[in-house]
Amino acid sequence: MISIKNLVKTYKTKHTETLVLRGVDLEVKEGEFLGIMGKSGAGKSTLMYQIGLLDHPTSGEIILNGKQTEQLTQNDRTLMRLSELGYVFQDYALIPELTAKENTMIPLLMQGLSREEAGDISTRMLAKVGLANRENNLPSQLSGGEQQRVSIARAIAHNPKILFADEPTANLDSVSGKAIIELFETLHADGQTIVMVTHEEEYAKYCDRVVYLEDGKITREFKPK
Amino acid sequence: MVTHKAPNNSRIMAVAWFLAKRQILRSNKYTTALIIFIMMLTFLNLVVISGILIGLIEGGNIANKEQYTGDLIITTIAGDPYIKSTYAISNTLHAMSDVENVSVRYFEGGQVEANYKTRRDFSDLPDTVGTQITGINLGNEEALSHLSKYVVEGDFLDANESGYILIGANLLHRYSSTFGDAFASLEGVYPGDEVKVTVNGRTKTFIVKGIVDTKVNEVSLRAFMTTEDFLRLVDRPGLNANEIAVDLKPGSFTTPDILKSNLEKAGFAGDGKIQTATEAIPEFLNQIRLAFGLLGNVIGLIGIVVASITIFIVIFINAVTRRKYIGIMKGIGISSKAIEISYVFQSIFYALLGGGFGMILVYGLLVPAFNAHPLDFPFSDGILVAPLSGTLFKFALLLIVTLAAGYVPARMIVKKNTLDSILGR
DSSP states (O other): OEEEEEEEEEEEOSSOEEEEEEEEEEEEOTTOEEEEEESTTSSHHHHHHHHTTSSOOSEEEEEETTEEOTTOOHHHHHHHHHHHEEEEOTTOOOOTTSOHHHHHHHHHHHTTOOHHHHHHHHHHHHHHTTOTTOTTOOGGGSOHHHHHHHHHHHHHTTOOSEEEEESTTTTSOHHHHHHHHHHHHHHHHTTOEEEEEOOOHHHHTTSSEEEEEETTEEEEEEOOO | OOOOSOOOHHHHHHHHHHHHHHHHHTSOHHHHHHHHHHHHHHHHHHHHHHHHHHHHHHHHHHHHIIIIIBTEEEEOOTTOSSOTTHHHHHHHHHHOTTEEEEEEEEEEEEEEEEOOSSOOOTTSOOEEEEEEEEEEOHHHHHHHHOGGGGEEEEOOOOTTOOSEEEEEGGGBHHHHGGGTTSSOOBSSOOTTOEEEEEETTEEEEEEEEEEEOOSOHHHHTEEEEEHHHHHHHSOOSTTOOSEEEEEEOTTOSOOHHHHHHHHIIIIITTTSEEEETTTTSOHHHHHHHHHHHHHHHHHHHHHHHHHHHHHHHHHHHHHHHTHHHHHHHHHTTOOHHHHHHHHHHHHHHHHHHHHHHHHHHIIIIIHHHHHHSOEEOSSOEEOOOOOHHHHHHHHHHHHHHHHHHHHHHHHHHHTSOHHHHHHTO
């Protein structure tokens, strides 16, 4: 499903050059729930942004669903993000002017679904994440945990092949965080491939496999289950 | 079913509209109202300033047509003392079914002397003024120019009376003092006073029946009497006139140009100078009209630039503050075009509403108000000239400029790196 070879990412400014990923090799199987852990600044999020096509690696190879991604145009990358990938961000990343349902609908509308079809799917997805009665609420009218559920509903509404989650529980209290991670577990049980960045050990145990990043390299991996 | 094809234009438009509509509906109402208000002021600046400037001249042109030339005027050809074949021309005009009124005017240069009875010092120059002594058929002139409407003191002439004269207000000092020394004028002449009128060495006394005041100099700088009195005073061979003003029936098929052409075809081109009301407008007025129009357009263009900068800033600030969300939308696969167009839709919304309210204000309030209460200028009653075609063109111009002013800043922000936008870097 995901194959990464010798991935390098360097951030350059006028005077400095920071090597964040130093040749990462990684394979993720279809249906796998992978956790990426590491200390702050280890390159966890950077690795996820490269795999999720939100950023361009300096060098190396990323193959997603059998497709080489280095040669993809900007439009192809956007289309691939729209059709095959889903994202859950640490700060929920909901559009403030859109209701929970509308936030969930946008990717579906962009994929060409009618307003009715997109609305039906969004309603089902929001029900799936436990927000059946909050679909007409704006993000500002929802708690952090509820906003993250909307974010998950949006990420899975178009049935992506891979779901990326960047520290999805970091801004939540323990109860909400646990609820979110259990939601991921449910999705995983349904066959969803998930790549999740986290720094919390208690949530890493829900993953099939965890890779540990240190100073831009995978130094170890383990299977918590 | 979900498709994985690149989004087509209709899909992009649908998403752009979806986003724009919600951003407009759920944005701060006061901010939206303020932007629309600015757009309305810009539109008014574009239409009203030039409209008033042109209206100052247009008001004069309309008055000139209504009070002096009618739809068409025949005057003497340079070098000729009279219009030849006046009788034949008049008969031909009266025979035309679309002609409503014809006023045949006779005039000669002459002098009006006032206050001669109270003159004590004969070493002083007499109180005289040079003018065109004009003989008119009262019924015909009234039908064409409604001259009696402009009598501001005393009464209009009576066809059954003789020895009376109407004096143009600009021949009197109390009316023309605002023009400085531009005109020689008579002191203290009132209805009932006696004046001496001298034409070609023949002098006769007349009683002032009334004072006629309009902003058309060809009226306010003349003295009027009945044709009979004129012909008794002036030794003119035959009945050839100096001016023939013609009015067409309202809504008639014949236009002034067609009437002119018909008269020329009838062989009258060599008898007098035939001009439509538009052609009879003095060239300097046309030049002023062009200059005012240009000035109005320059002011309007400045307004357009200010409006486009305003919209640019509004959309830019909106896009900058929403940069993170723009990044997120790009991140989850919403096409850049859809995001950019959503901002263009917002700009169009502001321009449409601002321009729309402006149109309502112009045609619902300002044009009727200016028509009812024209601006009082010395040479005209200024109205607001806002032809619909010109106004719609300016509306379209505002829309296009706003569209560009909305698109450019949105494009600038959308072009930024997706991840940098999401992370606020």
